[in-house]
Amino acid sequence: MAPTADPDAVRDYYDRVDAEEYERLFDLFADDVVYERPGQADLDGMAEFRTFYLEDRPLDEGEHEVHSLTVDGDTVAVRGTFRGVQGDDRVEFGFADFHRFDGDGKIAKRWTYTDRDTV
Structure with missing residues (x-):
């Protein structure tokens, strides 16, 4: 199978x-998407x-800054920083995300790791 990432x-x-454009966001994902978040x-x-x-x-608003993006086969790995609001607090934390694509070009699995205990 050819890479689909x-x-x-x-x-x-x-x-x-x-941008909180969630309906457009959902179009990127497979119907059977799995999203894993440690803890x-x-x-x-x-x-x-x-x-x-x-x-x-839990994040009310904010912005992701992508520092690096790496493609390998059917997966895209991303390292970045998020700055925004969680509840009444301003937050800033690092993240690493992995997005695995299916044969239809949709994101079928997503993993998120942050350098915070709770997000």
């Missing part, structure tokens, strides 16, 4: 989440993924 789609992800329950499927972004995301 799409670094432009990953950059679009950060642009869309920062928290996985999000399994589009229904849970949608609920997270529309109702449960």
Whole structure:
């Protein structure tokens, strides 16, 4: 199978989440998406993924700064910094995200790691 990773789609992800354009964001993901976040329950499927972004995301607003983006086969790895608001607090933290694509060019699995205990 030819590599399916799409670094432009990953950059679009950060642009869309920062702009809170969630319906456009959901278009980037497979219906059976799995989102893993250490220390928290996985999000399994589009229904849970949608609920997270529309109702449960702990970050109220902010901006992702991508420092590096690496493509390998069906996966795009990203290292960056997020600056924004969580509750009543201004936050800034580093992150590493991995986005694995399916054969249809959609993000099928996403992993997020941060240098904070709670996000």
